[in-house]
Amino acid sequence: xxxxxxxxxxxxxxxxxxxxxxxxxxxxxxxxxxxxxxxxxxxxxxxxxxxxxxxxxxxxxxxxxxxxxxxxxxxxxxxxxxxxxxxxxxxxxxxxxxxxxxxxxxxxxxxxxxxxxxxxxxxxxxxxxxxxxxxxxxxxxxxxxxxxxxxxxxxxxxxxxxxxxxxxxxxxxxxxxxxxxxxxxxxxxxxxxxxxxxxxxxxxxxxxxxxxxxxxxxxxxxxxxxxxxxxxxxxxxxxxxxxxxxxxxxxxxxxxxxxxxxxxxxxxxxxxxxxxxxxxxxxxxxxxxxxxxxxxx
Numbered sequence: 001x002x003x004x005x006x007x008x009x010x011x012x013x014x015x016x017x018x019x020x021x022x023x024x025x026x027x028x029x030x031x032x033x034x035x036x037x038x039x040x041x042x043x044x045x046x047x048x049x050x051x052x053x054x055x056x057x058x059x060x061x062x063x064x065x066x067x068x069x070x071x072x073x074x075x076x077x078x079x080x081x082x083x084x085x086x087x088x089x090x091x092x093x094x095x096x097x098x099x100x101x102x103x104x105x106x107x108x109x110x111x112x113x114x115x116x117x118x119x120x121x122x123x124x125x126x127x128x129x130x131x132x133x134x135x136x137x138x139x140x141x142x143x144x145x146x147x148x149x150x151x152x153x154x155x156x157x158x159x160x161x162x163x164x165x166x167x168x169x170x171x172x173x174x175x176x177x178x179x180x181x182x183x184x185x186x187x188x189x190x191x192x193x194x195x196x197x198x199x200x201x202x203x204x205x206x207x208x209x210x211x212x213x214x215x216x217x218x219x220x221x222x223x224x225x226x227x228x229x230x231x232x233x234x235x236x237x238x239x240x241x242x243x244x245x246x247x248x249x250x251x252x253x254x255x256x257x258x259x260x261x262x263x264x265x266x267x268x269x270x271x272x273x274x275x276x277x278x279x280x281x282x283x284x285x286x287x288x289x290x291x292x293x294x295x296x297x
Contacts, residue, residue: 005140006212007106009130010116011183012147013176015157017196018116021147024203024224025114028215032109036083043117044080047126049073050098056125062169063162066119077101084108098129099136106140112213121146121176127183134187142190143212146180148254149196151247152261156233159241163280165273166241174247181253195254200225233263240269 008025012018019041025031033042048066051058052073058066068076074094081088081101085108091097106113120126134142151173155166184193190212198205203222210217233239243251243261251261266272 003111005106005110005113006143007102007113007115007140008143008145008209008212009120010114010145010147011121011127011180012116012118013121013149013154013173014118015154015161016118016147016149017199018118018147020225021145021199021206022114022116024206024221025209025213025215027221027224028213030215031112031114031213033114034080034084034105034109037080038076039117041116044115045117045119046077046080046102046115047129048117048119048123049076050129051123051125053077053094053098054129056129058123058125059172059175061119061122062172063158063164064119066123081105099133102133103137103140106137121179122172124179124182127179131183131186141212143209144183144187144191145206145209146183146191146193147196147199148177148180148193150231150256150260151251152233152241152243152263153196153229153231155241155243156236156239157229159239159273159276163277165277167273170244170247174250177250177254181250193254197227197230200227200230237264238266238269238272240264240266240272 008031010018010021022033022042026033034044035042037044039045045066045068048058049068050073052068052070055070060067074097077097078090081090081104085104088104089100091100120130130142130144151170154173155164155169158164158169159166180193184191192206192208194205203210203217203224240263242263242265248258248261
C-alpha cells in the first residue's frame with residue numbers, strides 16, 4: 001500500500017525563522033515546494049487568497065498587500081495551479097478551486113509538499129480554512145508547524161528590513177500568536193509549536209516534524225542553524241522600543257520572561273523611528289517612479 005501524500009504548513013510572523021526552517025527541510029529529497037509564484041521565498045499566500053476569494057474577513061496587515069482583492073486572489077490561485085501543475089483541473093466553484101486546488105498541489109509535489117507564508121498566522125479566517133482542508137482532504141496527511149520568535153527580535157528584524165514601526169506591529173504579532181494558541185485548542189495531532197530560539201539551539205527541537213518527514217539528521221545537519229540573531233536587538237542602542245504589557249503577556253505564554261523582553265529606552269528613539277520610516281518610504285517611491293520613468297523611455 002502506497003503512503004499518502006503529505007503536506008507541511010509553517011505558520012509564523014515574518015522574520016521568525018520560517019525561511020531557515022524551509023531551507024532545512026528542502027535539503028531532504030522528499031520535501032518539495034512550488035517553483036513558480038509571484039512572491040519571494042517560494043511563498044504562495046495560498047490561504048489568505050482563499051479567504052479573500054471566499055469572502056472571509058481579514059485584518060489589514062502592515063507593509064503587506066493582504067488582504068488581497070477577491071478577483072486578484074482568484075487569478076493568483078488559478079495561475080498558481082497552471083504554472084506549477086502539468087495538467088491542472090480548474091473547478092468553476094470557488095470553494096472547490098480552493099480545496100481541490102490544494103489537493104492537486106499536494107499530489108503534484110509528492111511525497112511531501114512544503115508551504116510557508118507568514119501572512120497566514122495573523123488571519124484567523126485563513127487558519128480556519130487550513131483546519132477545514134485537513135478535514136476535507138482525506139487523501140493527504142497534514143502537519144502544521146507554529147514557529148514563534150521573541151517579539152523583540154521579530155519586531156527589530158522587520159524594522160531593519162522595512163522600517164515598520166514596532167509600536168504598531170507589536171499588536172499584529174499579538175494577534176498572530178493568540179491565534180496560534182487558539183489553534184492549539186483545535187488541533188489534537190500533527191501540530192508542533194516551537195520557539196525560534198530552541199530551533200537554532202538544537203535541530204532536535206524539530207524532531208516530531210523530522211519524524212513526519214521520515215528524515216534522519218546527519219552530523220552535517222546538526223549545525224545547519226546558528227544563534228547569532230538571538231537578542232540581536234540589544235546590540236543596537238538606537239532601537240529604543242518598549243514592548244507593551246499586553247503583548248508581553250502573549251509572549252510569556254510561550255515561555256519568554258520579563259528579562260527576555262526587556263530593552264533599554266533611548267530618548268531619541270521616536271525621532272529616529274519616524275526619520276527612518278520616512279527615509280525608507282522615500283527610497284521606495286524614488287525606486288518605483290524611477291523605474292516607471294525608465295520603462296516609458
